[in-house]
Amino acid sequence: MNERPRAVALIPARSGSGRLPDKNIRTFLGHPMLAYAITAARNAGVFEAVVLSSDSESYLRIGAHYGAEGILRPPELATSTSDLVGVALHALDQVATRGEDPEILCLMMPCCPLRQSNEVRRHFEVFCSKGHAFQLSVMDYAFSYPQWAMELATDGAMKRHWIDEALGPSQDLHKLYAPSGAIWLVRVDELRKQRAFYGRPLYGEPIPMPQGIDIDTPEDFQMAQALALGYLELDGRSLLEPIDRASVSTVDERT
Secondary structure, rough: OOOOOOOEEEEEOOOOOOOOOOHHHHHEOOEEEEHHHHHHHHOOOOOOOEEEOOOHHHHHHHHOOOOOOOOOHHHOOOOOOOOHHHHHHHHHHHHHHHHOOOOOOEEEOOOOOOOHHHHHHHHHHHHHOOOOOOEEEEEEEOOHHHHHOOOOOOOOOOOEOOOHHHOOOOOOOOEEEEEEEEEEEEHHHHHHOOOOOOOOOEEEEEOOOHHHOOOHHHHHHHHHEEEEEEHHHOOOOOOOOOOOOOOOEEEOOOO
């Protein structure tokens, strides 16, 4: 029986956010958003370590409360234009100083609070069984079709991007997927070699739409909360990874 490859989960959580301030620690239905990523990674049971990378000491303290190892990143890796590859390589170098040498890195964005451990474990098993080097979680486009996308000029004139397909019936449209920041898996040697998460060959693994939702704006935040509460109200099913630790005081979800 083959041994499971050594793997580390990385949650990147910088403190700045222009559209939704402090979104990574904003309270989402009882806990800071990053807590759900940490707990889903820990409960998946496939990682040697769960690491939180941040430029904020307070973020790292919150992460430690929920069971993550902390890595303080330098300021040049904590801007709105910082490269995730650079963040990941810095974290891997720091992990190496602790005696950990993972073959696989799993990047889990904290702004996907509805992702659950069973899906993390499934994606990991698919990645390993198929021998992939790069695998991203992808989900259905919600509520509309990308072929219908348009640009609006300043005078309101519309420009279509998918002329041919957009004019046909929706049932004839090709199936397309949107990438989600929920679960990105890479072979560490290929990440170092290609310096990319969208490396080649790149594979996508579907994730259920609720679990793949990325929160970037106040509207995203409200929609994700409404979705989670709606599922609970309709059939008693929770979309949240169960957290067995007391909540900590963070940014209130109403602000």
